Amino acid sequence: MPLNILIVGAGVCGPALATLLMYADPQHKITVVERAPSLRVSGQQLDVKAQGLPILNKMGLQDTIKPLLVAETGLQFVDTKGKSIAEFGVTTGGKRNYSLTTDREIMRSDLVNMLYEASLKRRKEIDDSAGPGGSLKYEFGKSVTELSQDDDGVDFKLSSGETGRYDLVVGADGQGSRTRRLAWGAEASAAAFHPLGIHAAYYSIPRAEGEDGMAKWFNASESRTILMRNGDRPMTQVYLFARKNAELFRQAYKEPIAMQKEAFRQVYAGAGWETDRFLKGMDVCDDFYAHEIGQIKMDTLHKGRVVLVGDAGYCPAPFTGMGTTLSLIGAYVLAGELAKHKNDIGPALKAYSEVVRPPVDEYQKLPPATLSAIFPSSKFGVWVLQNIAWALGSLKVDQLVHKVLPAENSDGRWPIPEYPELNLPVS
Ligand SMILES: Cc1cc2nc3c(=O)[nH]c(=O)nc-3n(C[C@H](O)[C@H](O)[C@H](O)COP(=O)(O)OP(=O)(O)OC[C@H]3O[C@@H](n4cnc5c(N)ncnc54)[C@H](O)[C@@H]3O)c2cc1C
Missing domain, CATH: 3.50.50.60 (FAD/NAD(P)-binding domain)
Structure with a gap:
């Protein structure tokens, strides 16, 4: 029936x-x-x-x-001046290496x-x-x-x-x-709902002229992270991940979008790199989406x-x-x-x-150490993480990992x- x-x-x-x-x-x-x-x-x-x-x-x-699949040319760790610290999964001669970005996005x-x-x-x-x-x-x-x-x-x-x-x-x-x-x-x-202690906002801003197709990862102090992605798209995707100020965010989710934007503005002001541009873009974007990250x-x-x-x-x-x-x-x-x-x-x-x-x-398995490792709180912690990223990038660890992983x-x-x-x- x-x-x-x-x-x-x-x-x-x-x-x-x-x-x-x-x-x-x-x-x-x-x-x-x-x-x-x-x-x-x-x-x-x-x-x-x-x-x-x-x-x-x-x-x-x-x-x-x-x-429809997004072509992204790799992942770059950047410092507060936007200088590349390490690169992973960079496309060379049309061949894709393994990295956080995949060609299945x-x-x-x-x-x-x-x-x-x-x-x-x-x-x-x-x-x-x-x-x-x-x-x-x-x-x-x-x-x-x-x-x-x-x-x-x-x-x-x-x-x-x-x-x-x-x-x-x-x-x-x-x-x-x-x-x-x-x-x-x-x-x-x-x-x-099992919260992971991270609050995230996602939105799009206009892509700056000449910006390449690499995803860019930036760690600021106070457990704030920014991911920027262009791929082959006309708009830049901004991801803000914060591991502090949980109560501020939780309160904001109950309010209209403008208040949620305000909470992220307060937390991210002065974070470094291109934060000013990202926060200006947040004001006028029409696709802002924010939530507390967790598992069901x-x-x-x-x-x-x-x-x-x-x-x-x-x-x-x-x-x-x-x-x-x-x-x-x-x-x-x-x-x-x-x-x-x-x-x-x-x-x-x-x-x-x-x-x-x-x-x-x-x-749903999450390696317990990973999240705290990628959200350092102090400036020293950020420095340590950046140096680890630099070492892994120099050793071309992504290519080694790719060799031992079975094909997608x-x-x-x-x-x-x-x-x-x-x-x-x-x-
Ligand atoms: C607006 C939006 C943006 C997202 N952006 C991202 C992102 O950038 N990155 C990422 O990893 N994941 C994002 N997600 C989540 C992602 O889509 C899902 O994790 C995944 O694709 C599983 O899809 P789903 O259909 O189970 O849930 P979802 O894709 O979340 O779809 C759920 C749908 O149910 C609707 N809905 C909710 N409550 C009700 C209700 N009471 N009555 C009727 N309809 C309801 C929602 O509006 C939505 O359309 C987003 C989800 C949404 C809704």
């Missing part, structure tokens, strides 16, 4: 899941509600690596994604747009081939305010006042998931007929570079298990939770399960 499905959140996971579900069963009735008034296409570079790209390939998106706007368009295209293909039943509907500017369930369905209320009943509700509404809060309760939902850890990913995918259920934190890949794995496995279990929700959700657990656990996508990590029942364009 096809299902009446509500997906909460049209970020990366939501549209990917909608597309996969339509391949499996064109007769599903799918509604995606998104809190924002339109597709939320802000955000910076996202990694799509390990299993991420093969899953997109299975969805027939390999040719669509290729031209895409702007969030391009990825979200691509997946959204893929879902609409799939629906159109089904409608054009005159398949009866089934639907896909996006509802923007709406959010779920109430959820309750019994053995046969989930009743919901939307912020618009509409009510209804679904067979299955999927929370794909990101790290701060309201679906998680409504289904598991405020206390359990808050306890699932849930013992169970489903409760009755409500299930969590992507950041809502297992955000691994941006520093792992695996959030997007995990969200694609989650969408693929959830759609796959539903198809495999012939849309029998109970066994399918149980299998989904078990199958995604190994990659979730693997990609064939690295012996968790193997993608096969679901012939999904009827994807590429097996």
Whole structure:
């Protein structure tokens, strides 16, 4: 029996899941509600690596994604005058070395747009081939305010006042998931968030003339870090990471964007390098996004007929570079298990939770020392870190690491399960 499905959140996971579900069963009735008034296409570079790209390939998106990947020419550590201290993964003769940057990165706007368009295209293909039943509907500017369930369905209320009943509700509404809060309760939902003690702001400013395509990393004292990325894009991406002033930031997140910008301004004023330019750009940018970095850890990913995918259920934190890949794995496995279990929700959700657990656990692992090491507090600590970066850069450690690491996508990590029942364009 096809299902009446509500997906909460049209970020990366939501549209990917909608597309996969339509391949499996064109007769599903799918509604995606998104809190924002339109597709939320802000955000910076996202990694799509390990299993991420093969899953997109299975969805027939390999040719669509290729031209969208960001070409970044390496990573440079800079001092307060902008002088290069060390370089990693620099492109030489078209050959890419291993570094923090990879050639599997895409702007969030391009990825979200691509997946959204893929879902609409799939629906159109089904409608054009005159398949009866089934639907896909996006509802923007709406959010779920109430959820309750019994053995046969989930009743919901939307912020618009509409009510209804679904067979299955999927929370794909990101790290701060309201679906998680409504289904598991405020206390359990808050306890699932494990902060890493870092506050981050991401936004774009105009690219300065002549600026190269290297990512640039700058450490200031007081545990402040700035990452600037140009790649081959017309805009410069600015990332501010701060490991102090937690209360100031937490208070600011409850306020409008202007107050959040003000908190970052206070903390970053006088940090050195190009901070003045970055703070001026922050004033006028329209894509500012700030949050407390943390991981979401849930013992169970489903409760009755409500299930969590992507950041809502297992955000691994941006520093792992695996959030997007995990969200694609989650969408693929959830759609796959539903198809495999012939849309029998109970066994399918149980299998989904078990199958995604190994990659979730693997990609949520964080080496404990790393974060404190890259956020030195004192000027001396910054000096030490810069000297370590210089030594590693001089020894060309990135190339050594690359030699001992297995190739991307064939690295012996968790193997993608096969679901012939999904009827994807590429097996
Ligand atoms: C605006 C934005 C910018 C981001 N920028 C970066 C970045 O620069 N770097 C990085 O590593 N990660 C960034 N992320 C997170 C990144 O997209 C995810 O970690 C990852 O891709 C997993 O995707 P997801 O679909 O699970 O969650 P997300 O991509 O976060 O998508 C969740 C979606 O749910 C919507 N939503 C939230 N609450 C509700 C609600 N109550 N009702 C309905 N809809 C709701 C959100 O508006 C969003 O569209 C950003 C996320 C957002 C929303």
